[in-house]
Amino acid sequence: MSKVLRLHHFEPASRANGPGLRAVIWVQGCTLGCPGCFNPLTHPRKGGFDCDPDTAAQWVLDARQHGIEGVTISGGEPLQQLASVTRLVKLIKENSDLSVLLFSGFSWEEIQKIPRIDALLTHIDVLLAGRYRQEERVASGLLGSANKTVHLLTPRYTLADLLAVPEAEITIAPDGEIHLSGINPLEM
Template sequence: MTSKLYIHDINPNSLVNGPGTRAVVWVQGCSIGCPGCFNPGTHSKMSATDEGADPERLGRELGQLNVDGLTLSGGEPLEQPEAVSELIRSFRQVNPGTVLIFSGYAPQRIFASPAARSAILLADAVLAGPYVEGTDPSEIWNSKQLILVTDRIKPDTLTPERRMEVSFQSDDTLRLSGYPDKRLREIFSNLMKVGLSDD
């Protein structure tokens, strides 16, 4: 039986969420709640009446895009490990690209869960561990540990940078993605409050 994948957002063409051009899925739901998290809107879980996505169908759709790979972030992807596994398998059936997972789980927690372990073994690399906000760009992932499942993603392609992208959404909102520090997030938030002038 197919699981449902609860999704916060999807970017079919991102340049700041892993090496190359990537399709990015931010899942909905995270029980960790790291202070300073980039995506606090992803923390709450979907209710029982919310309709999730079919991960097999979504994987095929994303796999048909002209991308170098798939990135899963959130929220916490490994709180939906069965659906994430289905998504990755389906993506790989139509796209030879790499798969990268951002997880707030420490490696020990991942390895202790058979379902989470199975999910990461379908990926090429996992950046694992809770987010800890730092002030220096080199500290973006200082709390993370890189788990290389294959040699298809090189560690030097995951060097953290303060790169960002802003994109228009289908619901006429803007999405800020990448690794902005607190100051840059505040600037973006203030711009959103002011709005864009018609002059």
């Protein structure tokens, strides 16, 4: 089982990546190649930086000091690092009551065929699944395009909770680095 998590970025507190205030982890690496993807910098596996899942889980647990109610795992493609992401969310769930929302470019049908996927899904509250199709762009309710599907795997959230999420957000780090995120950051 891989112990390395390849990460693109960590945000300790965001309001545009799921219900309420949430930490966000963007993994690095995606081979799915959706035309028009907003996050091409997350595609090469050689970008980003290595981290072990235990350390990343501790970052999320420490982010509770900001009042977060959960964590969002985005990318990149989280399911292409299945063992490490499973370890990450398992640690978070075992050590907190934080909710977990995960974006995947795989369809729900593809996800159900992935070996050992249940070990991950048992720790996920909300899963958003499917490729980004720019010809079906909607950019609201956490859905980049209309083909994507929402899976409320626990009773923690409703579709109304997802629709209430702001569509975009700008964060400015203490060093001045600007980070755009959310489902519709291109039209801010």
